[in-house]
Amino acid sequence: MALSRRTLLAAVVGGGALAGCGSGRGAEGGRAAVGSTVTPAGTSSPSPSATSTPSPSAAPSGSPAGTASAAPSAAATPREPGRAELVQRYAAVAPTAWGLDLPGVVTGLPEGQQATALTFDACGGPGGSRYDAELIDFLRAHEVPATLFLNARWINANPRTFEQLAADPLFEIGNHGTVHRPLSVTGRSAEGIAGTGGVGEVYDEVAGNAHKLTELLGHPPRFFRSGTAYYDDVAVRVVADLGERIAGFTVNADGGATLPAAEVRQEVASAPPGAIVIGHMNQPGHGTARGVAAALPGLLAAGRRFVRLSDVL
Numbered sequence: 001m002a003l004s005r006r007t008l009l010a011a012v013v014g015g016g017a018l019a020g021c022g023s024g025r026g027a028e029g030g031r032a033a034v035g036s037t038v039t040p041a042g043t044s045s046p047s048p049s050a051t052s053t054p055s056p057s058a059a060p061s062g063s064p065a066g067t068a069s070a071a072p073s074a075a076a077t078p079r080e081p082g083r084a085e086l087v088q089r090y091a092a093v094a095p096t097a098w099g100l101d102l103p104g105v106v107t108g109l110p111e112g113q114q115a116t117a118l119t120f121d122a123c124g125g126p127g128g129s130r131y132d133a134e135l136i137d138f139l140r141a142h143e144v145p146a147t148l149f150l151n152a153r154w155i156n157a158n159p160r161t162f163e164q165l166a167a168d169p170l171f172e173i174g175n176h177g178t179v180h181r182p183l184s185v186t187g188r189s190a191e192g193i194a195g196t197g198g199v200g201e202v203y204d205e206v207a208g209n210a211h212k213l214t215e216l217l218g219h220p221p222r223f224f225r226s227g228t229a230y231y232d233d234v235a236v237r238v239v240a241d242l243g244e245r246i247a248g249f250t251v252n253a254d255g256g257a258t259l260p261a262a263e264v265r266q267e268v269a270s271a272p273p274g275a276i277v278i279g280h281m282n283q284p285g286h287g288t289a290r291g292v293a294a295a296l297p298g299l300l301a302a303g304r305r306f307v308r309l310s311d312v313l
Contacts, residue, residue: 020123020257020280081241083203089241090199095185095232100248104236107248107276109312114273115305117312118146118292119247120281123180123227124153131161132281135289140170144296147247147309149176149225152209154282155216166217172308173221175244178208180227183235190230191256202235206242223247223309229278247309249278254291257283264291269298276309 081089101107109117120135122128128151139146148171155162165171182188183202184195196202206224214220224244231239231246239246251271254264257280264279264287271277279288 087199095234097233100229105246105248108250109274115307117276117309120279121149122154122282124151128282129154129157132284132289138293144306145170145308147172147174149174151176151180152178174223175209175221177205181205182228182230183226184232185234190228202238250275251277253277253279254288257286259287261287261290265294268295
């Protein structure tokens with residue numbers, strides 16, 4: 001079987017460009033098997049911290065689209081390890097893996113799920129702090145829920161819009177990092193973006209925006225996605241220790257907000273049940289909104305259900 005252009009490029013360069021911040025770099029993401037990676041991270045950690053991994057949401061898998069799930073209770077939230085504690089914990093641990101799809105990265109919904117999860121990143125920073133109102137308005141008009149991964153810089157640039165999105169039960173807010181960096185404990189880069197340079201910087205990237213979101217939302221975010229969606233295995237364990245689950249993806253819908261509408265439509269329309277779809281909501285005028293708007297009516301007419309990540313994870 002001939003490989004698609006996106007799959008072929010993913011094999012050549014090791015993944016898709018997921019910067020979505022107007023860098024103009026290549027953006028050909030592949031597909032992961034639905035539900036293929038849900039292995040808990042940190043099982044071999046010298047200092048296991050199972051209590052820091054969030055428990056599954058109380059919302060049943062059949063929750064109707066847009067039904068708000070209960071915010072985690074403060075009493076149930078485990079103590080967050082501090083920066084110095086994590087630096088010491090992993091001081092002697094070297095990473096052995098790097099990529100988009102590692103143990104601890106959720107790349108699909110639980111086995112048997114017939115719904116699809118739409119996720120959209122807002123990367124922030126130069127070229128990445130705009131707002132695709134056309135996309136969000138379409139989702140609202142069709143009552144299609146989604147998980148929105150927001151970077152701290154994007155929130156700072158769009159405070160009123162953030163408030164409106166956070167107040168809308170159709171959406172849940174995820175953590176897209178403080179300054180949109182790949183998560184590495186060695187400074188490894190992805191898609192031309194320098195990664196975090198050590199465990200301390202991994203903490204800053206994850207916890208910095210998590211604390212911001214906790215203050216704004218009244219509860220901590222449950223899901224994290226790094227800039228570019230690249231991680232090494234030590235960084236994955238740090239995120240788990242900080243109480244968040246890493247959301248990967250099954251289908252890269254817009255190639256870092258670079259694909260034309262026709263290709264976005266094709267990617268979204270062909271997303272199988274159980275898929276996590278990644279796109280971008282910070283590049284208005286690109287192909288994402290029009291491609292999504294062209295794909296979703298057919299899926300809805302066929303009975304496809306859409307969920308936020310917390311509805312089923």
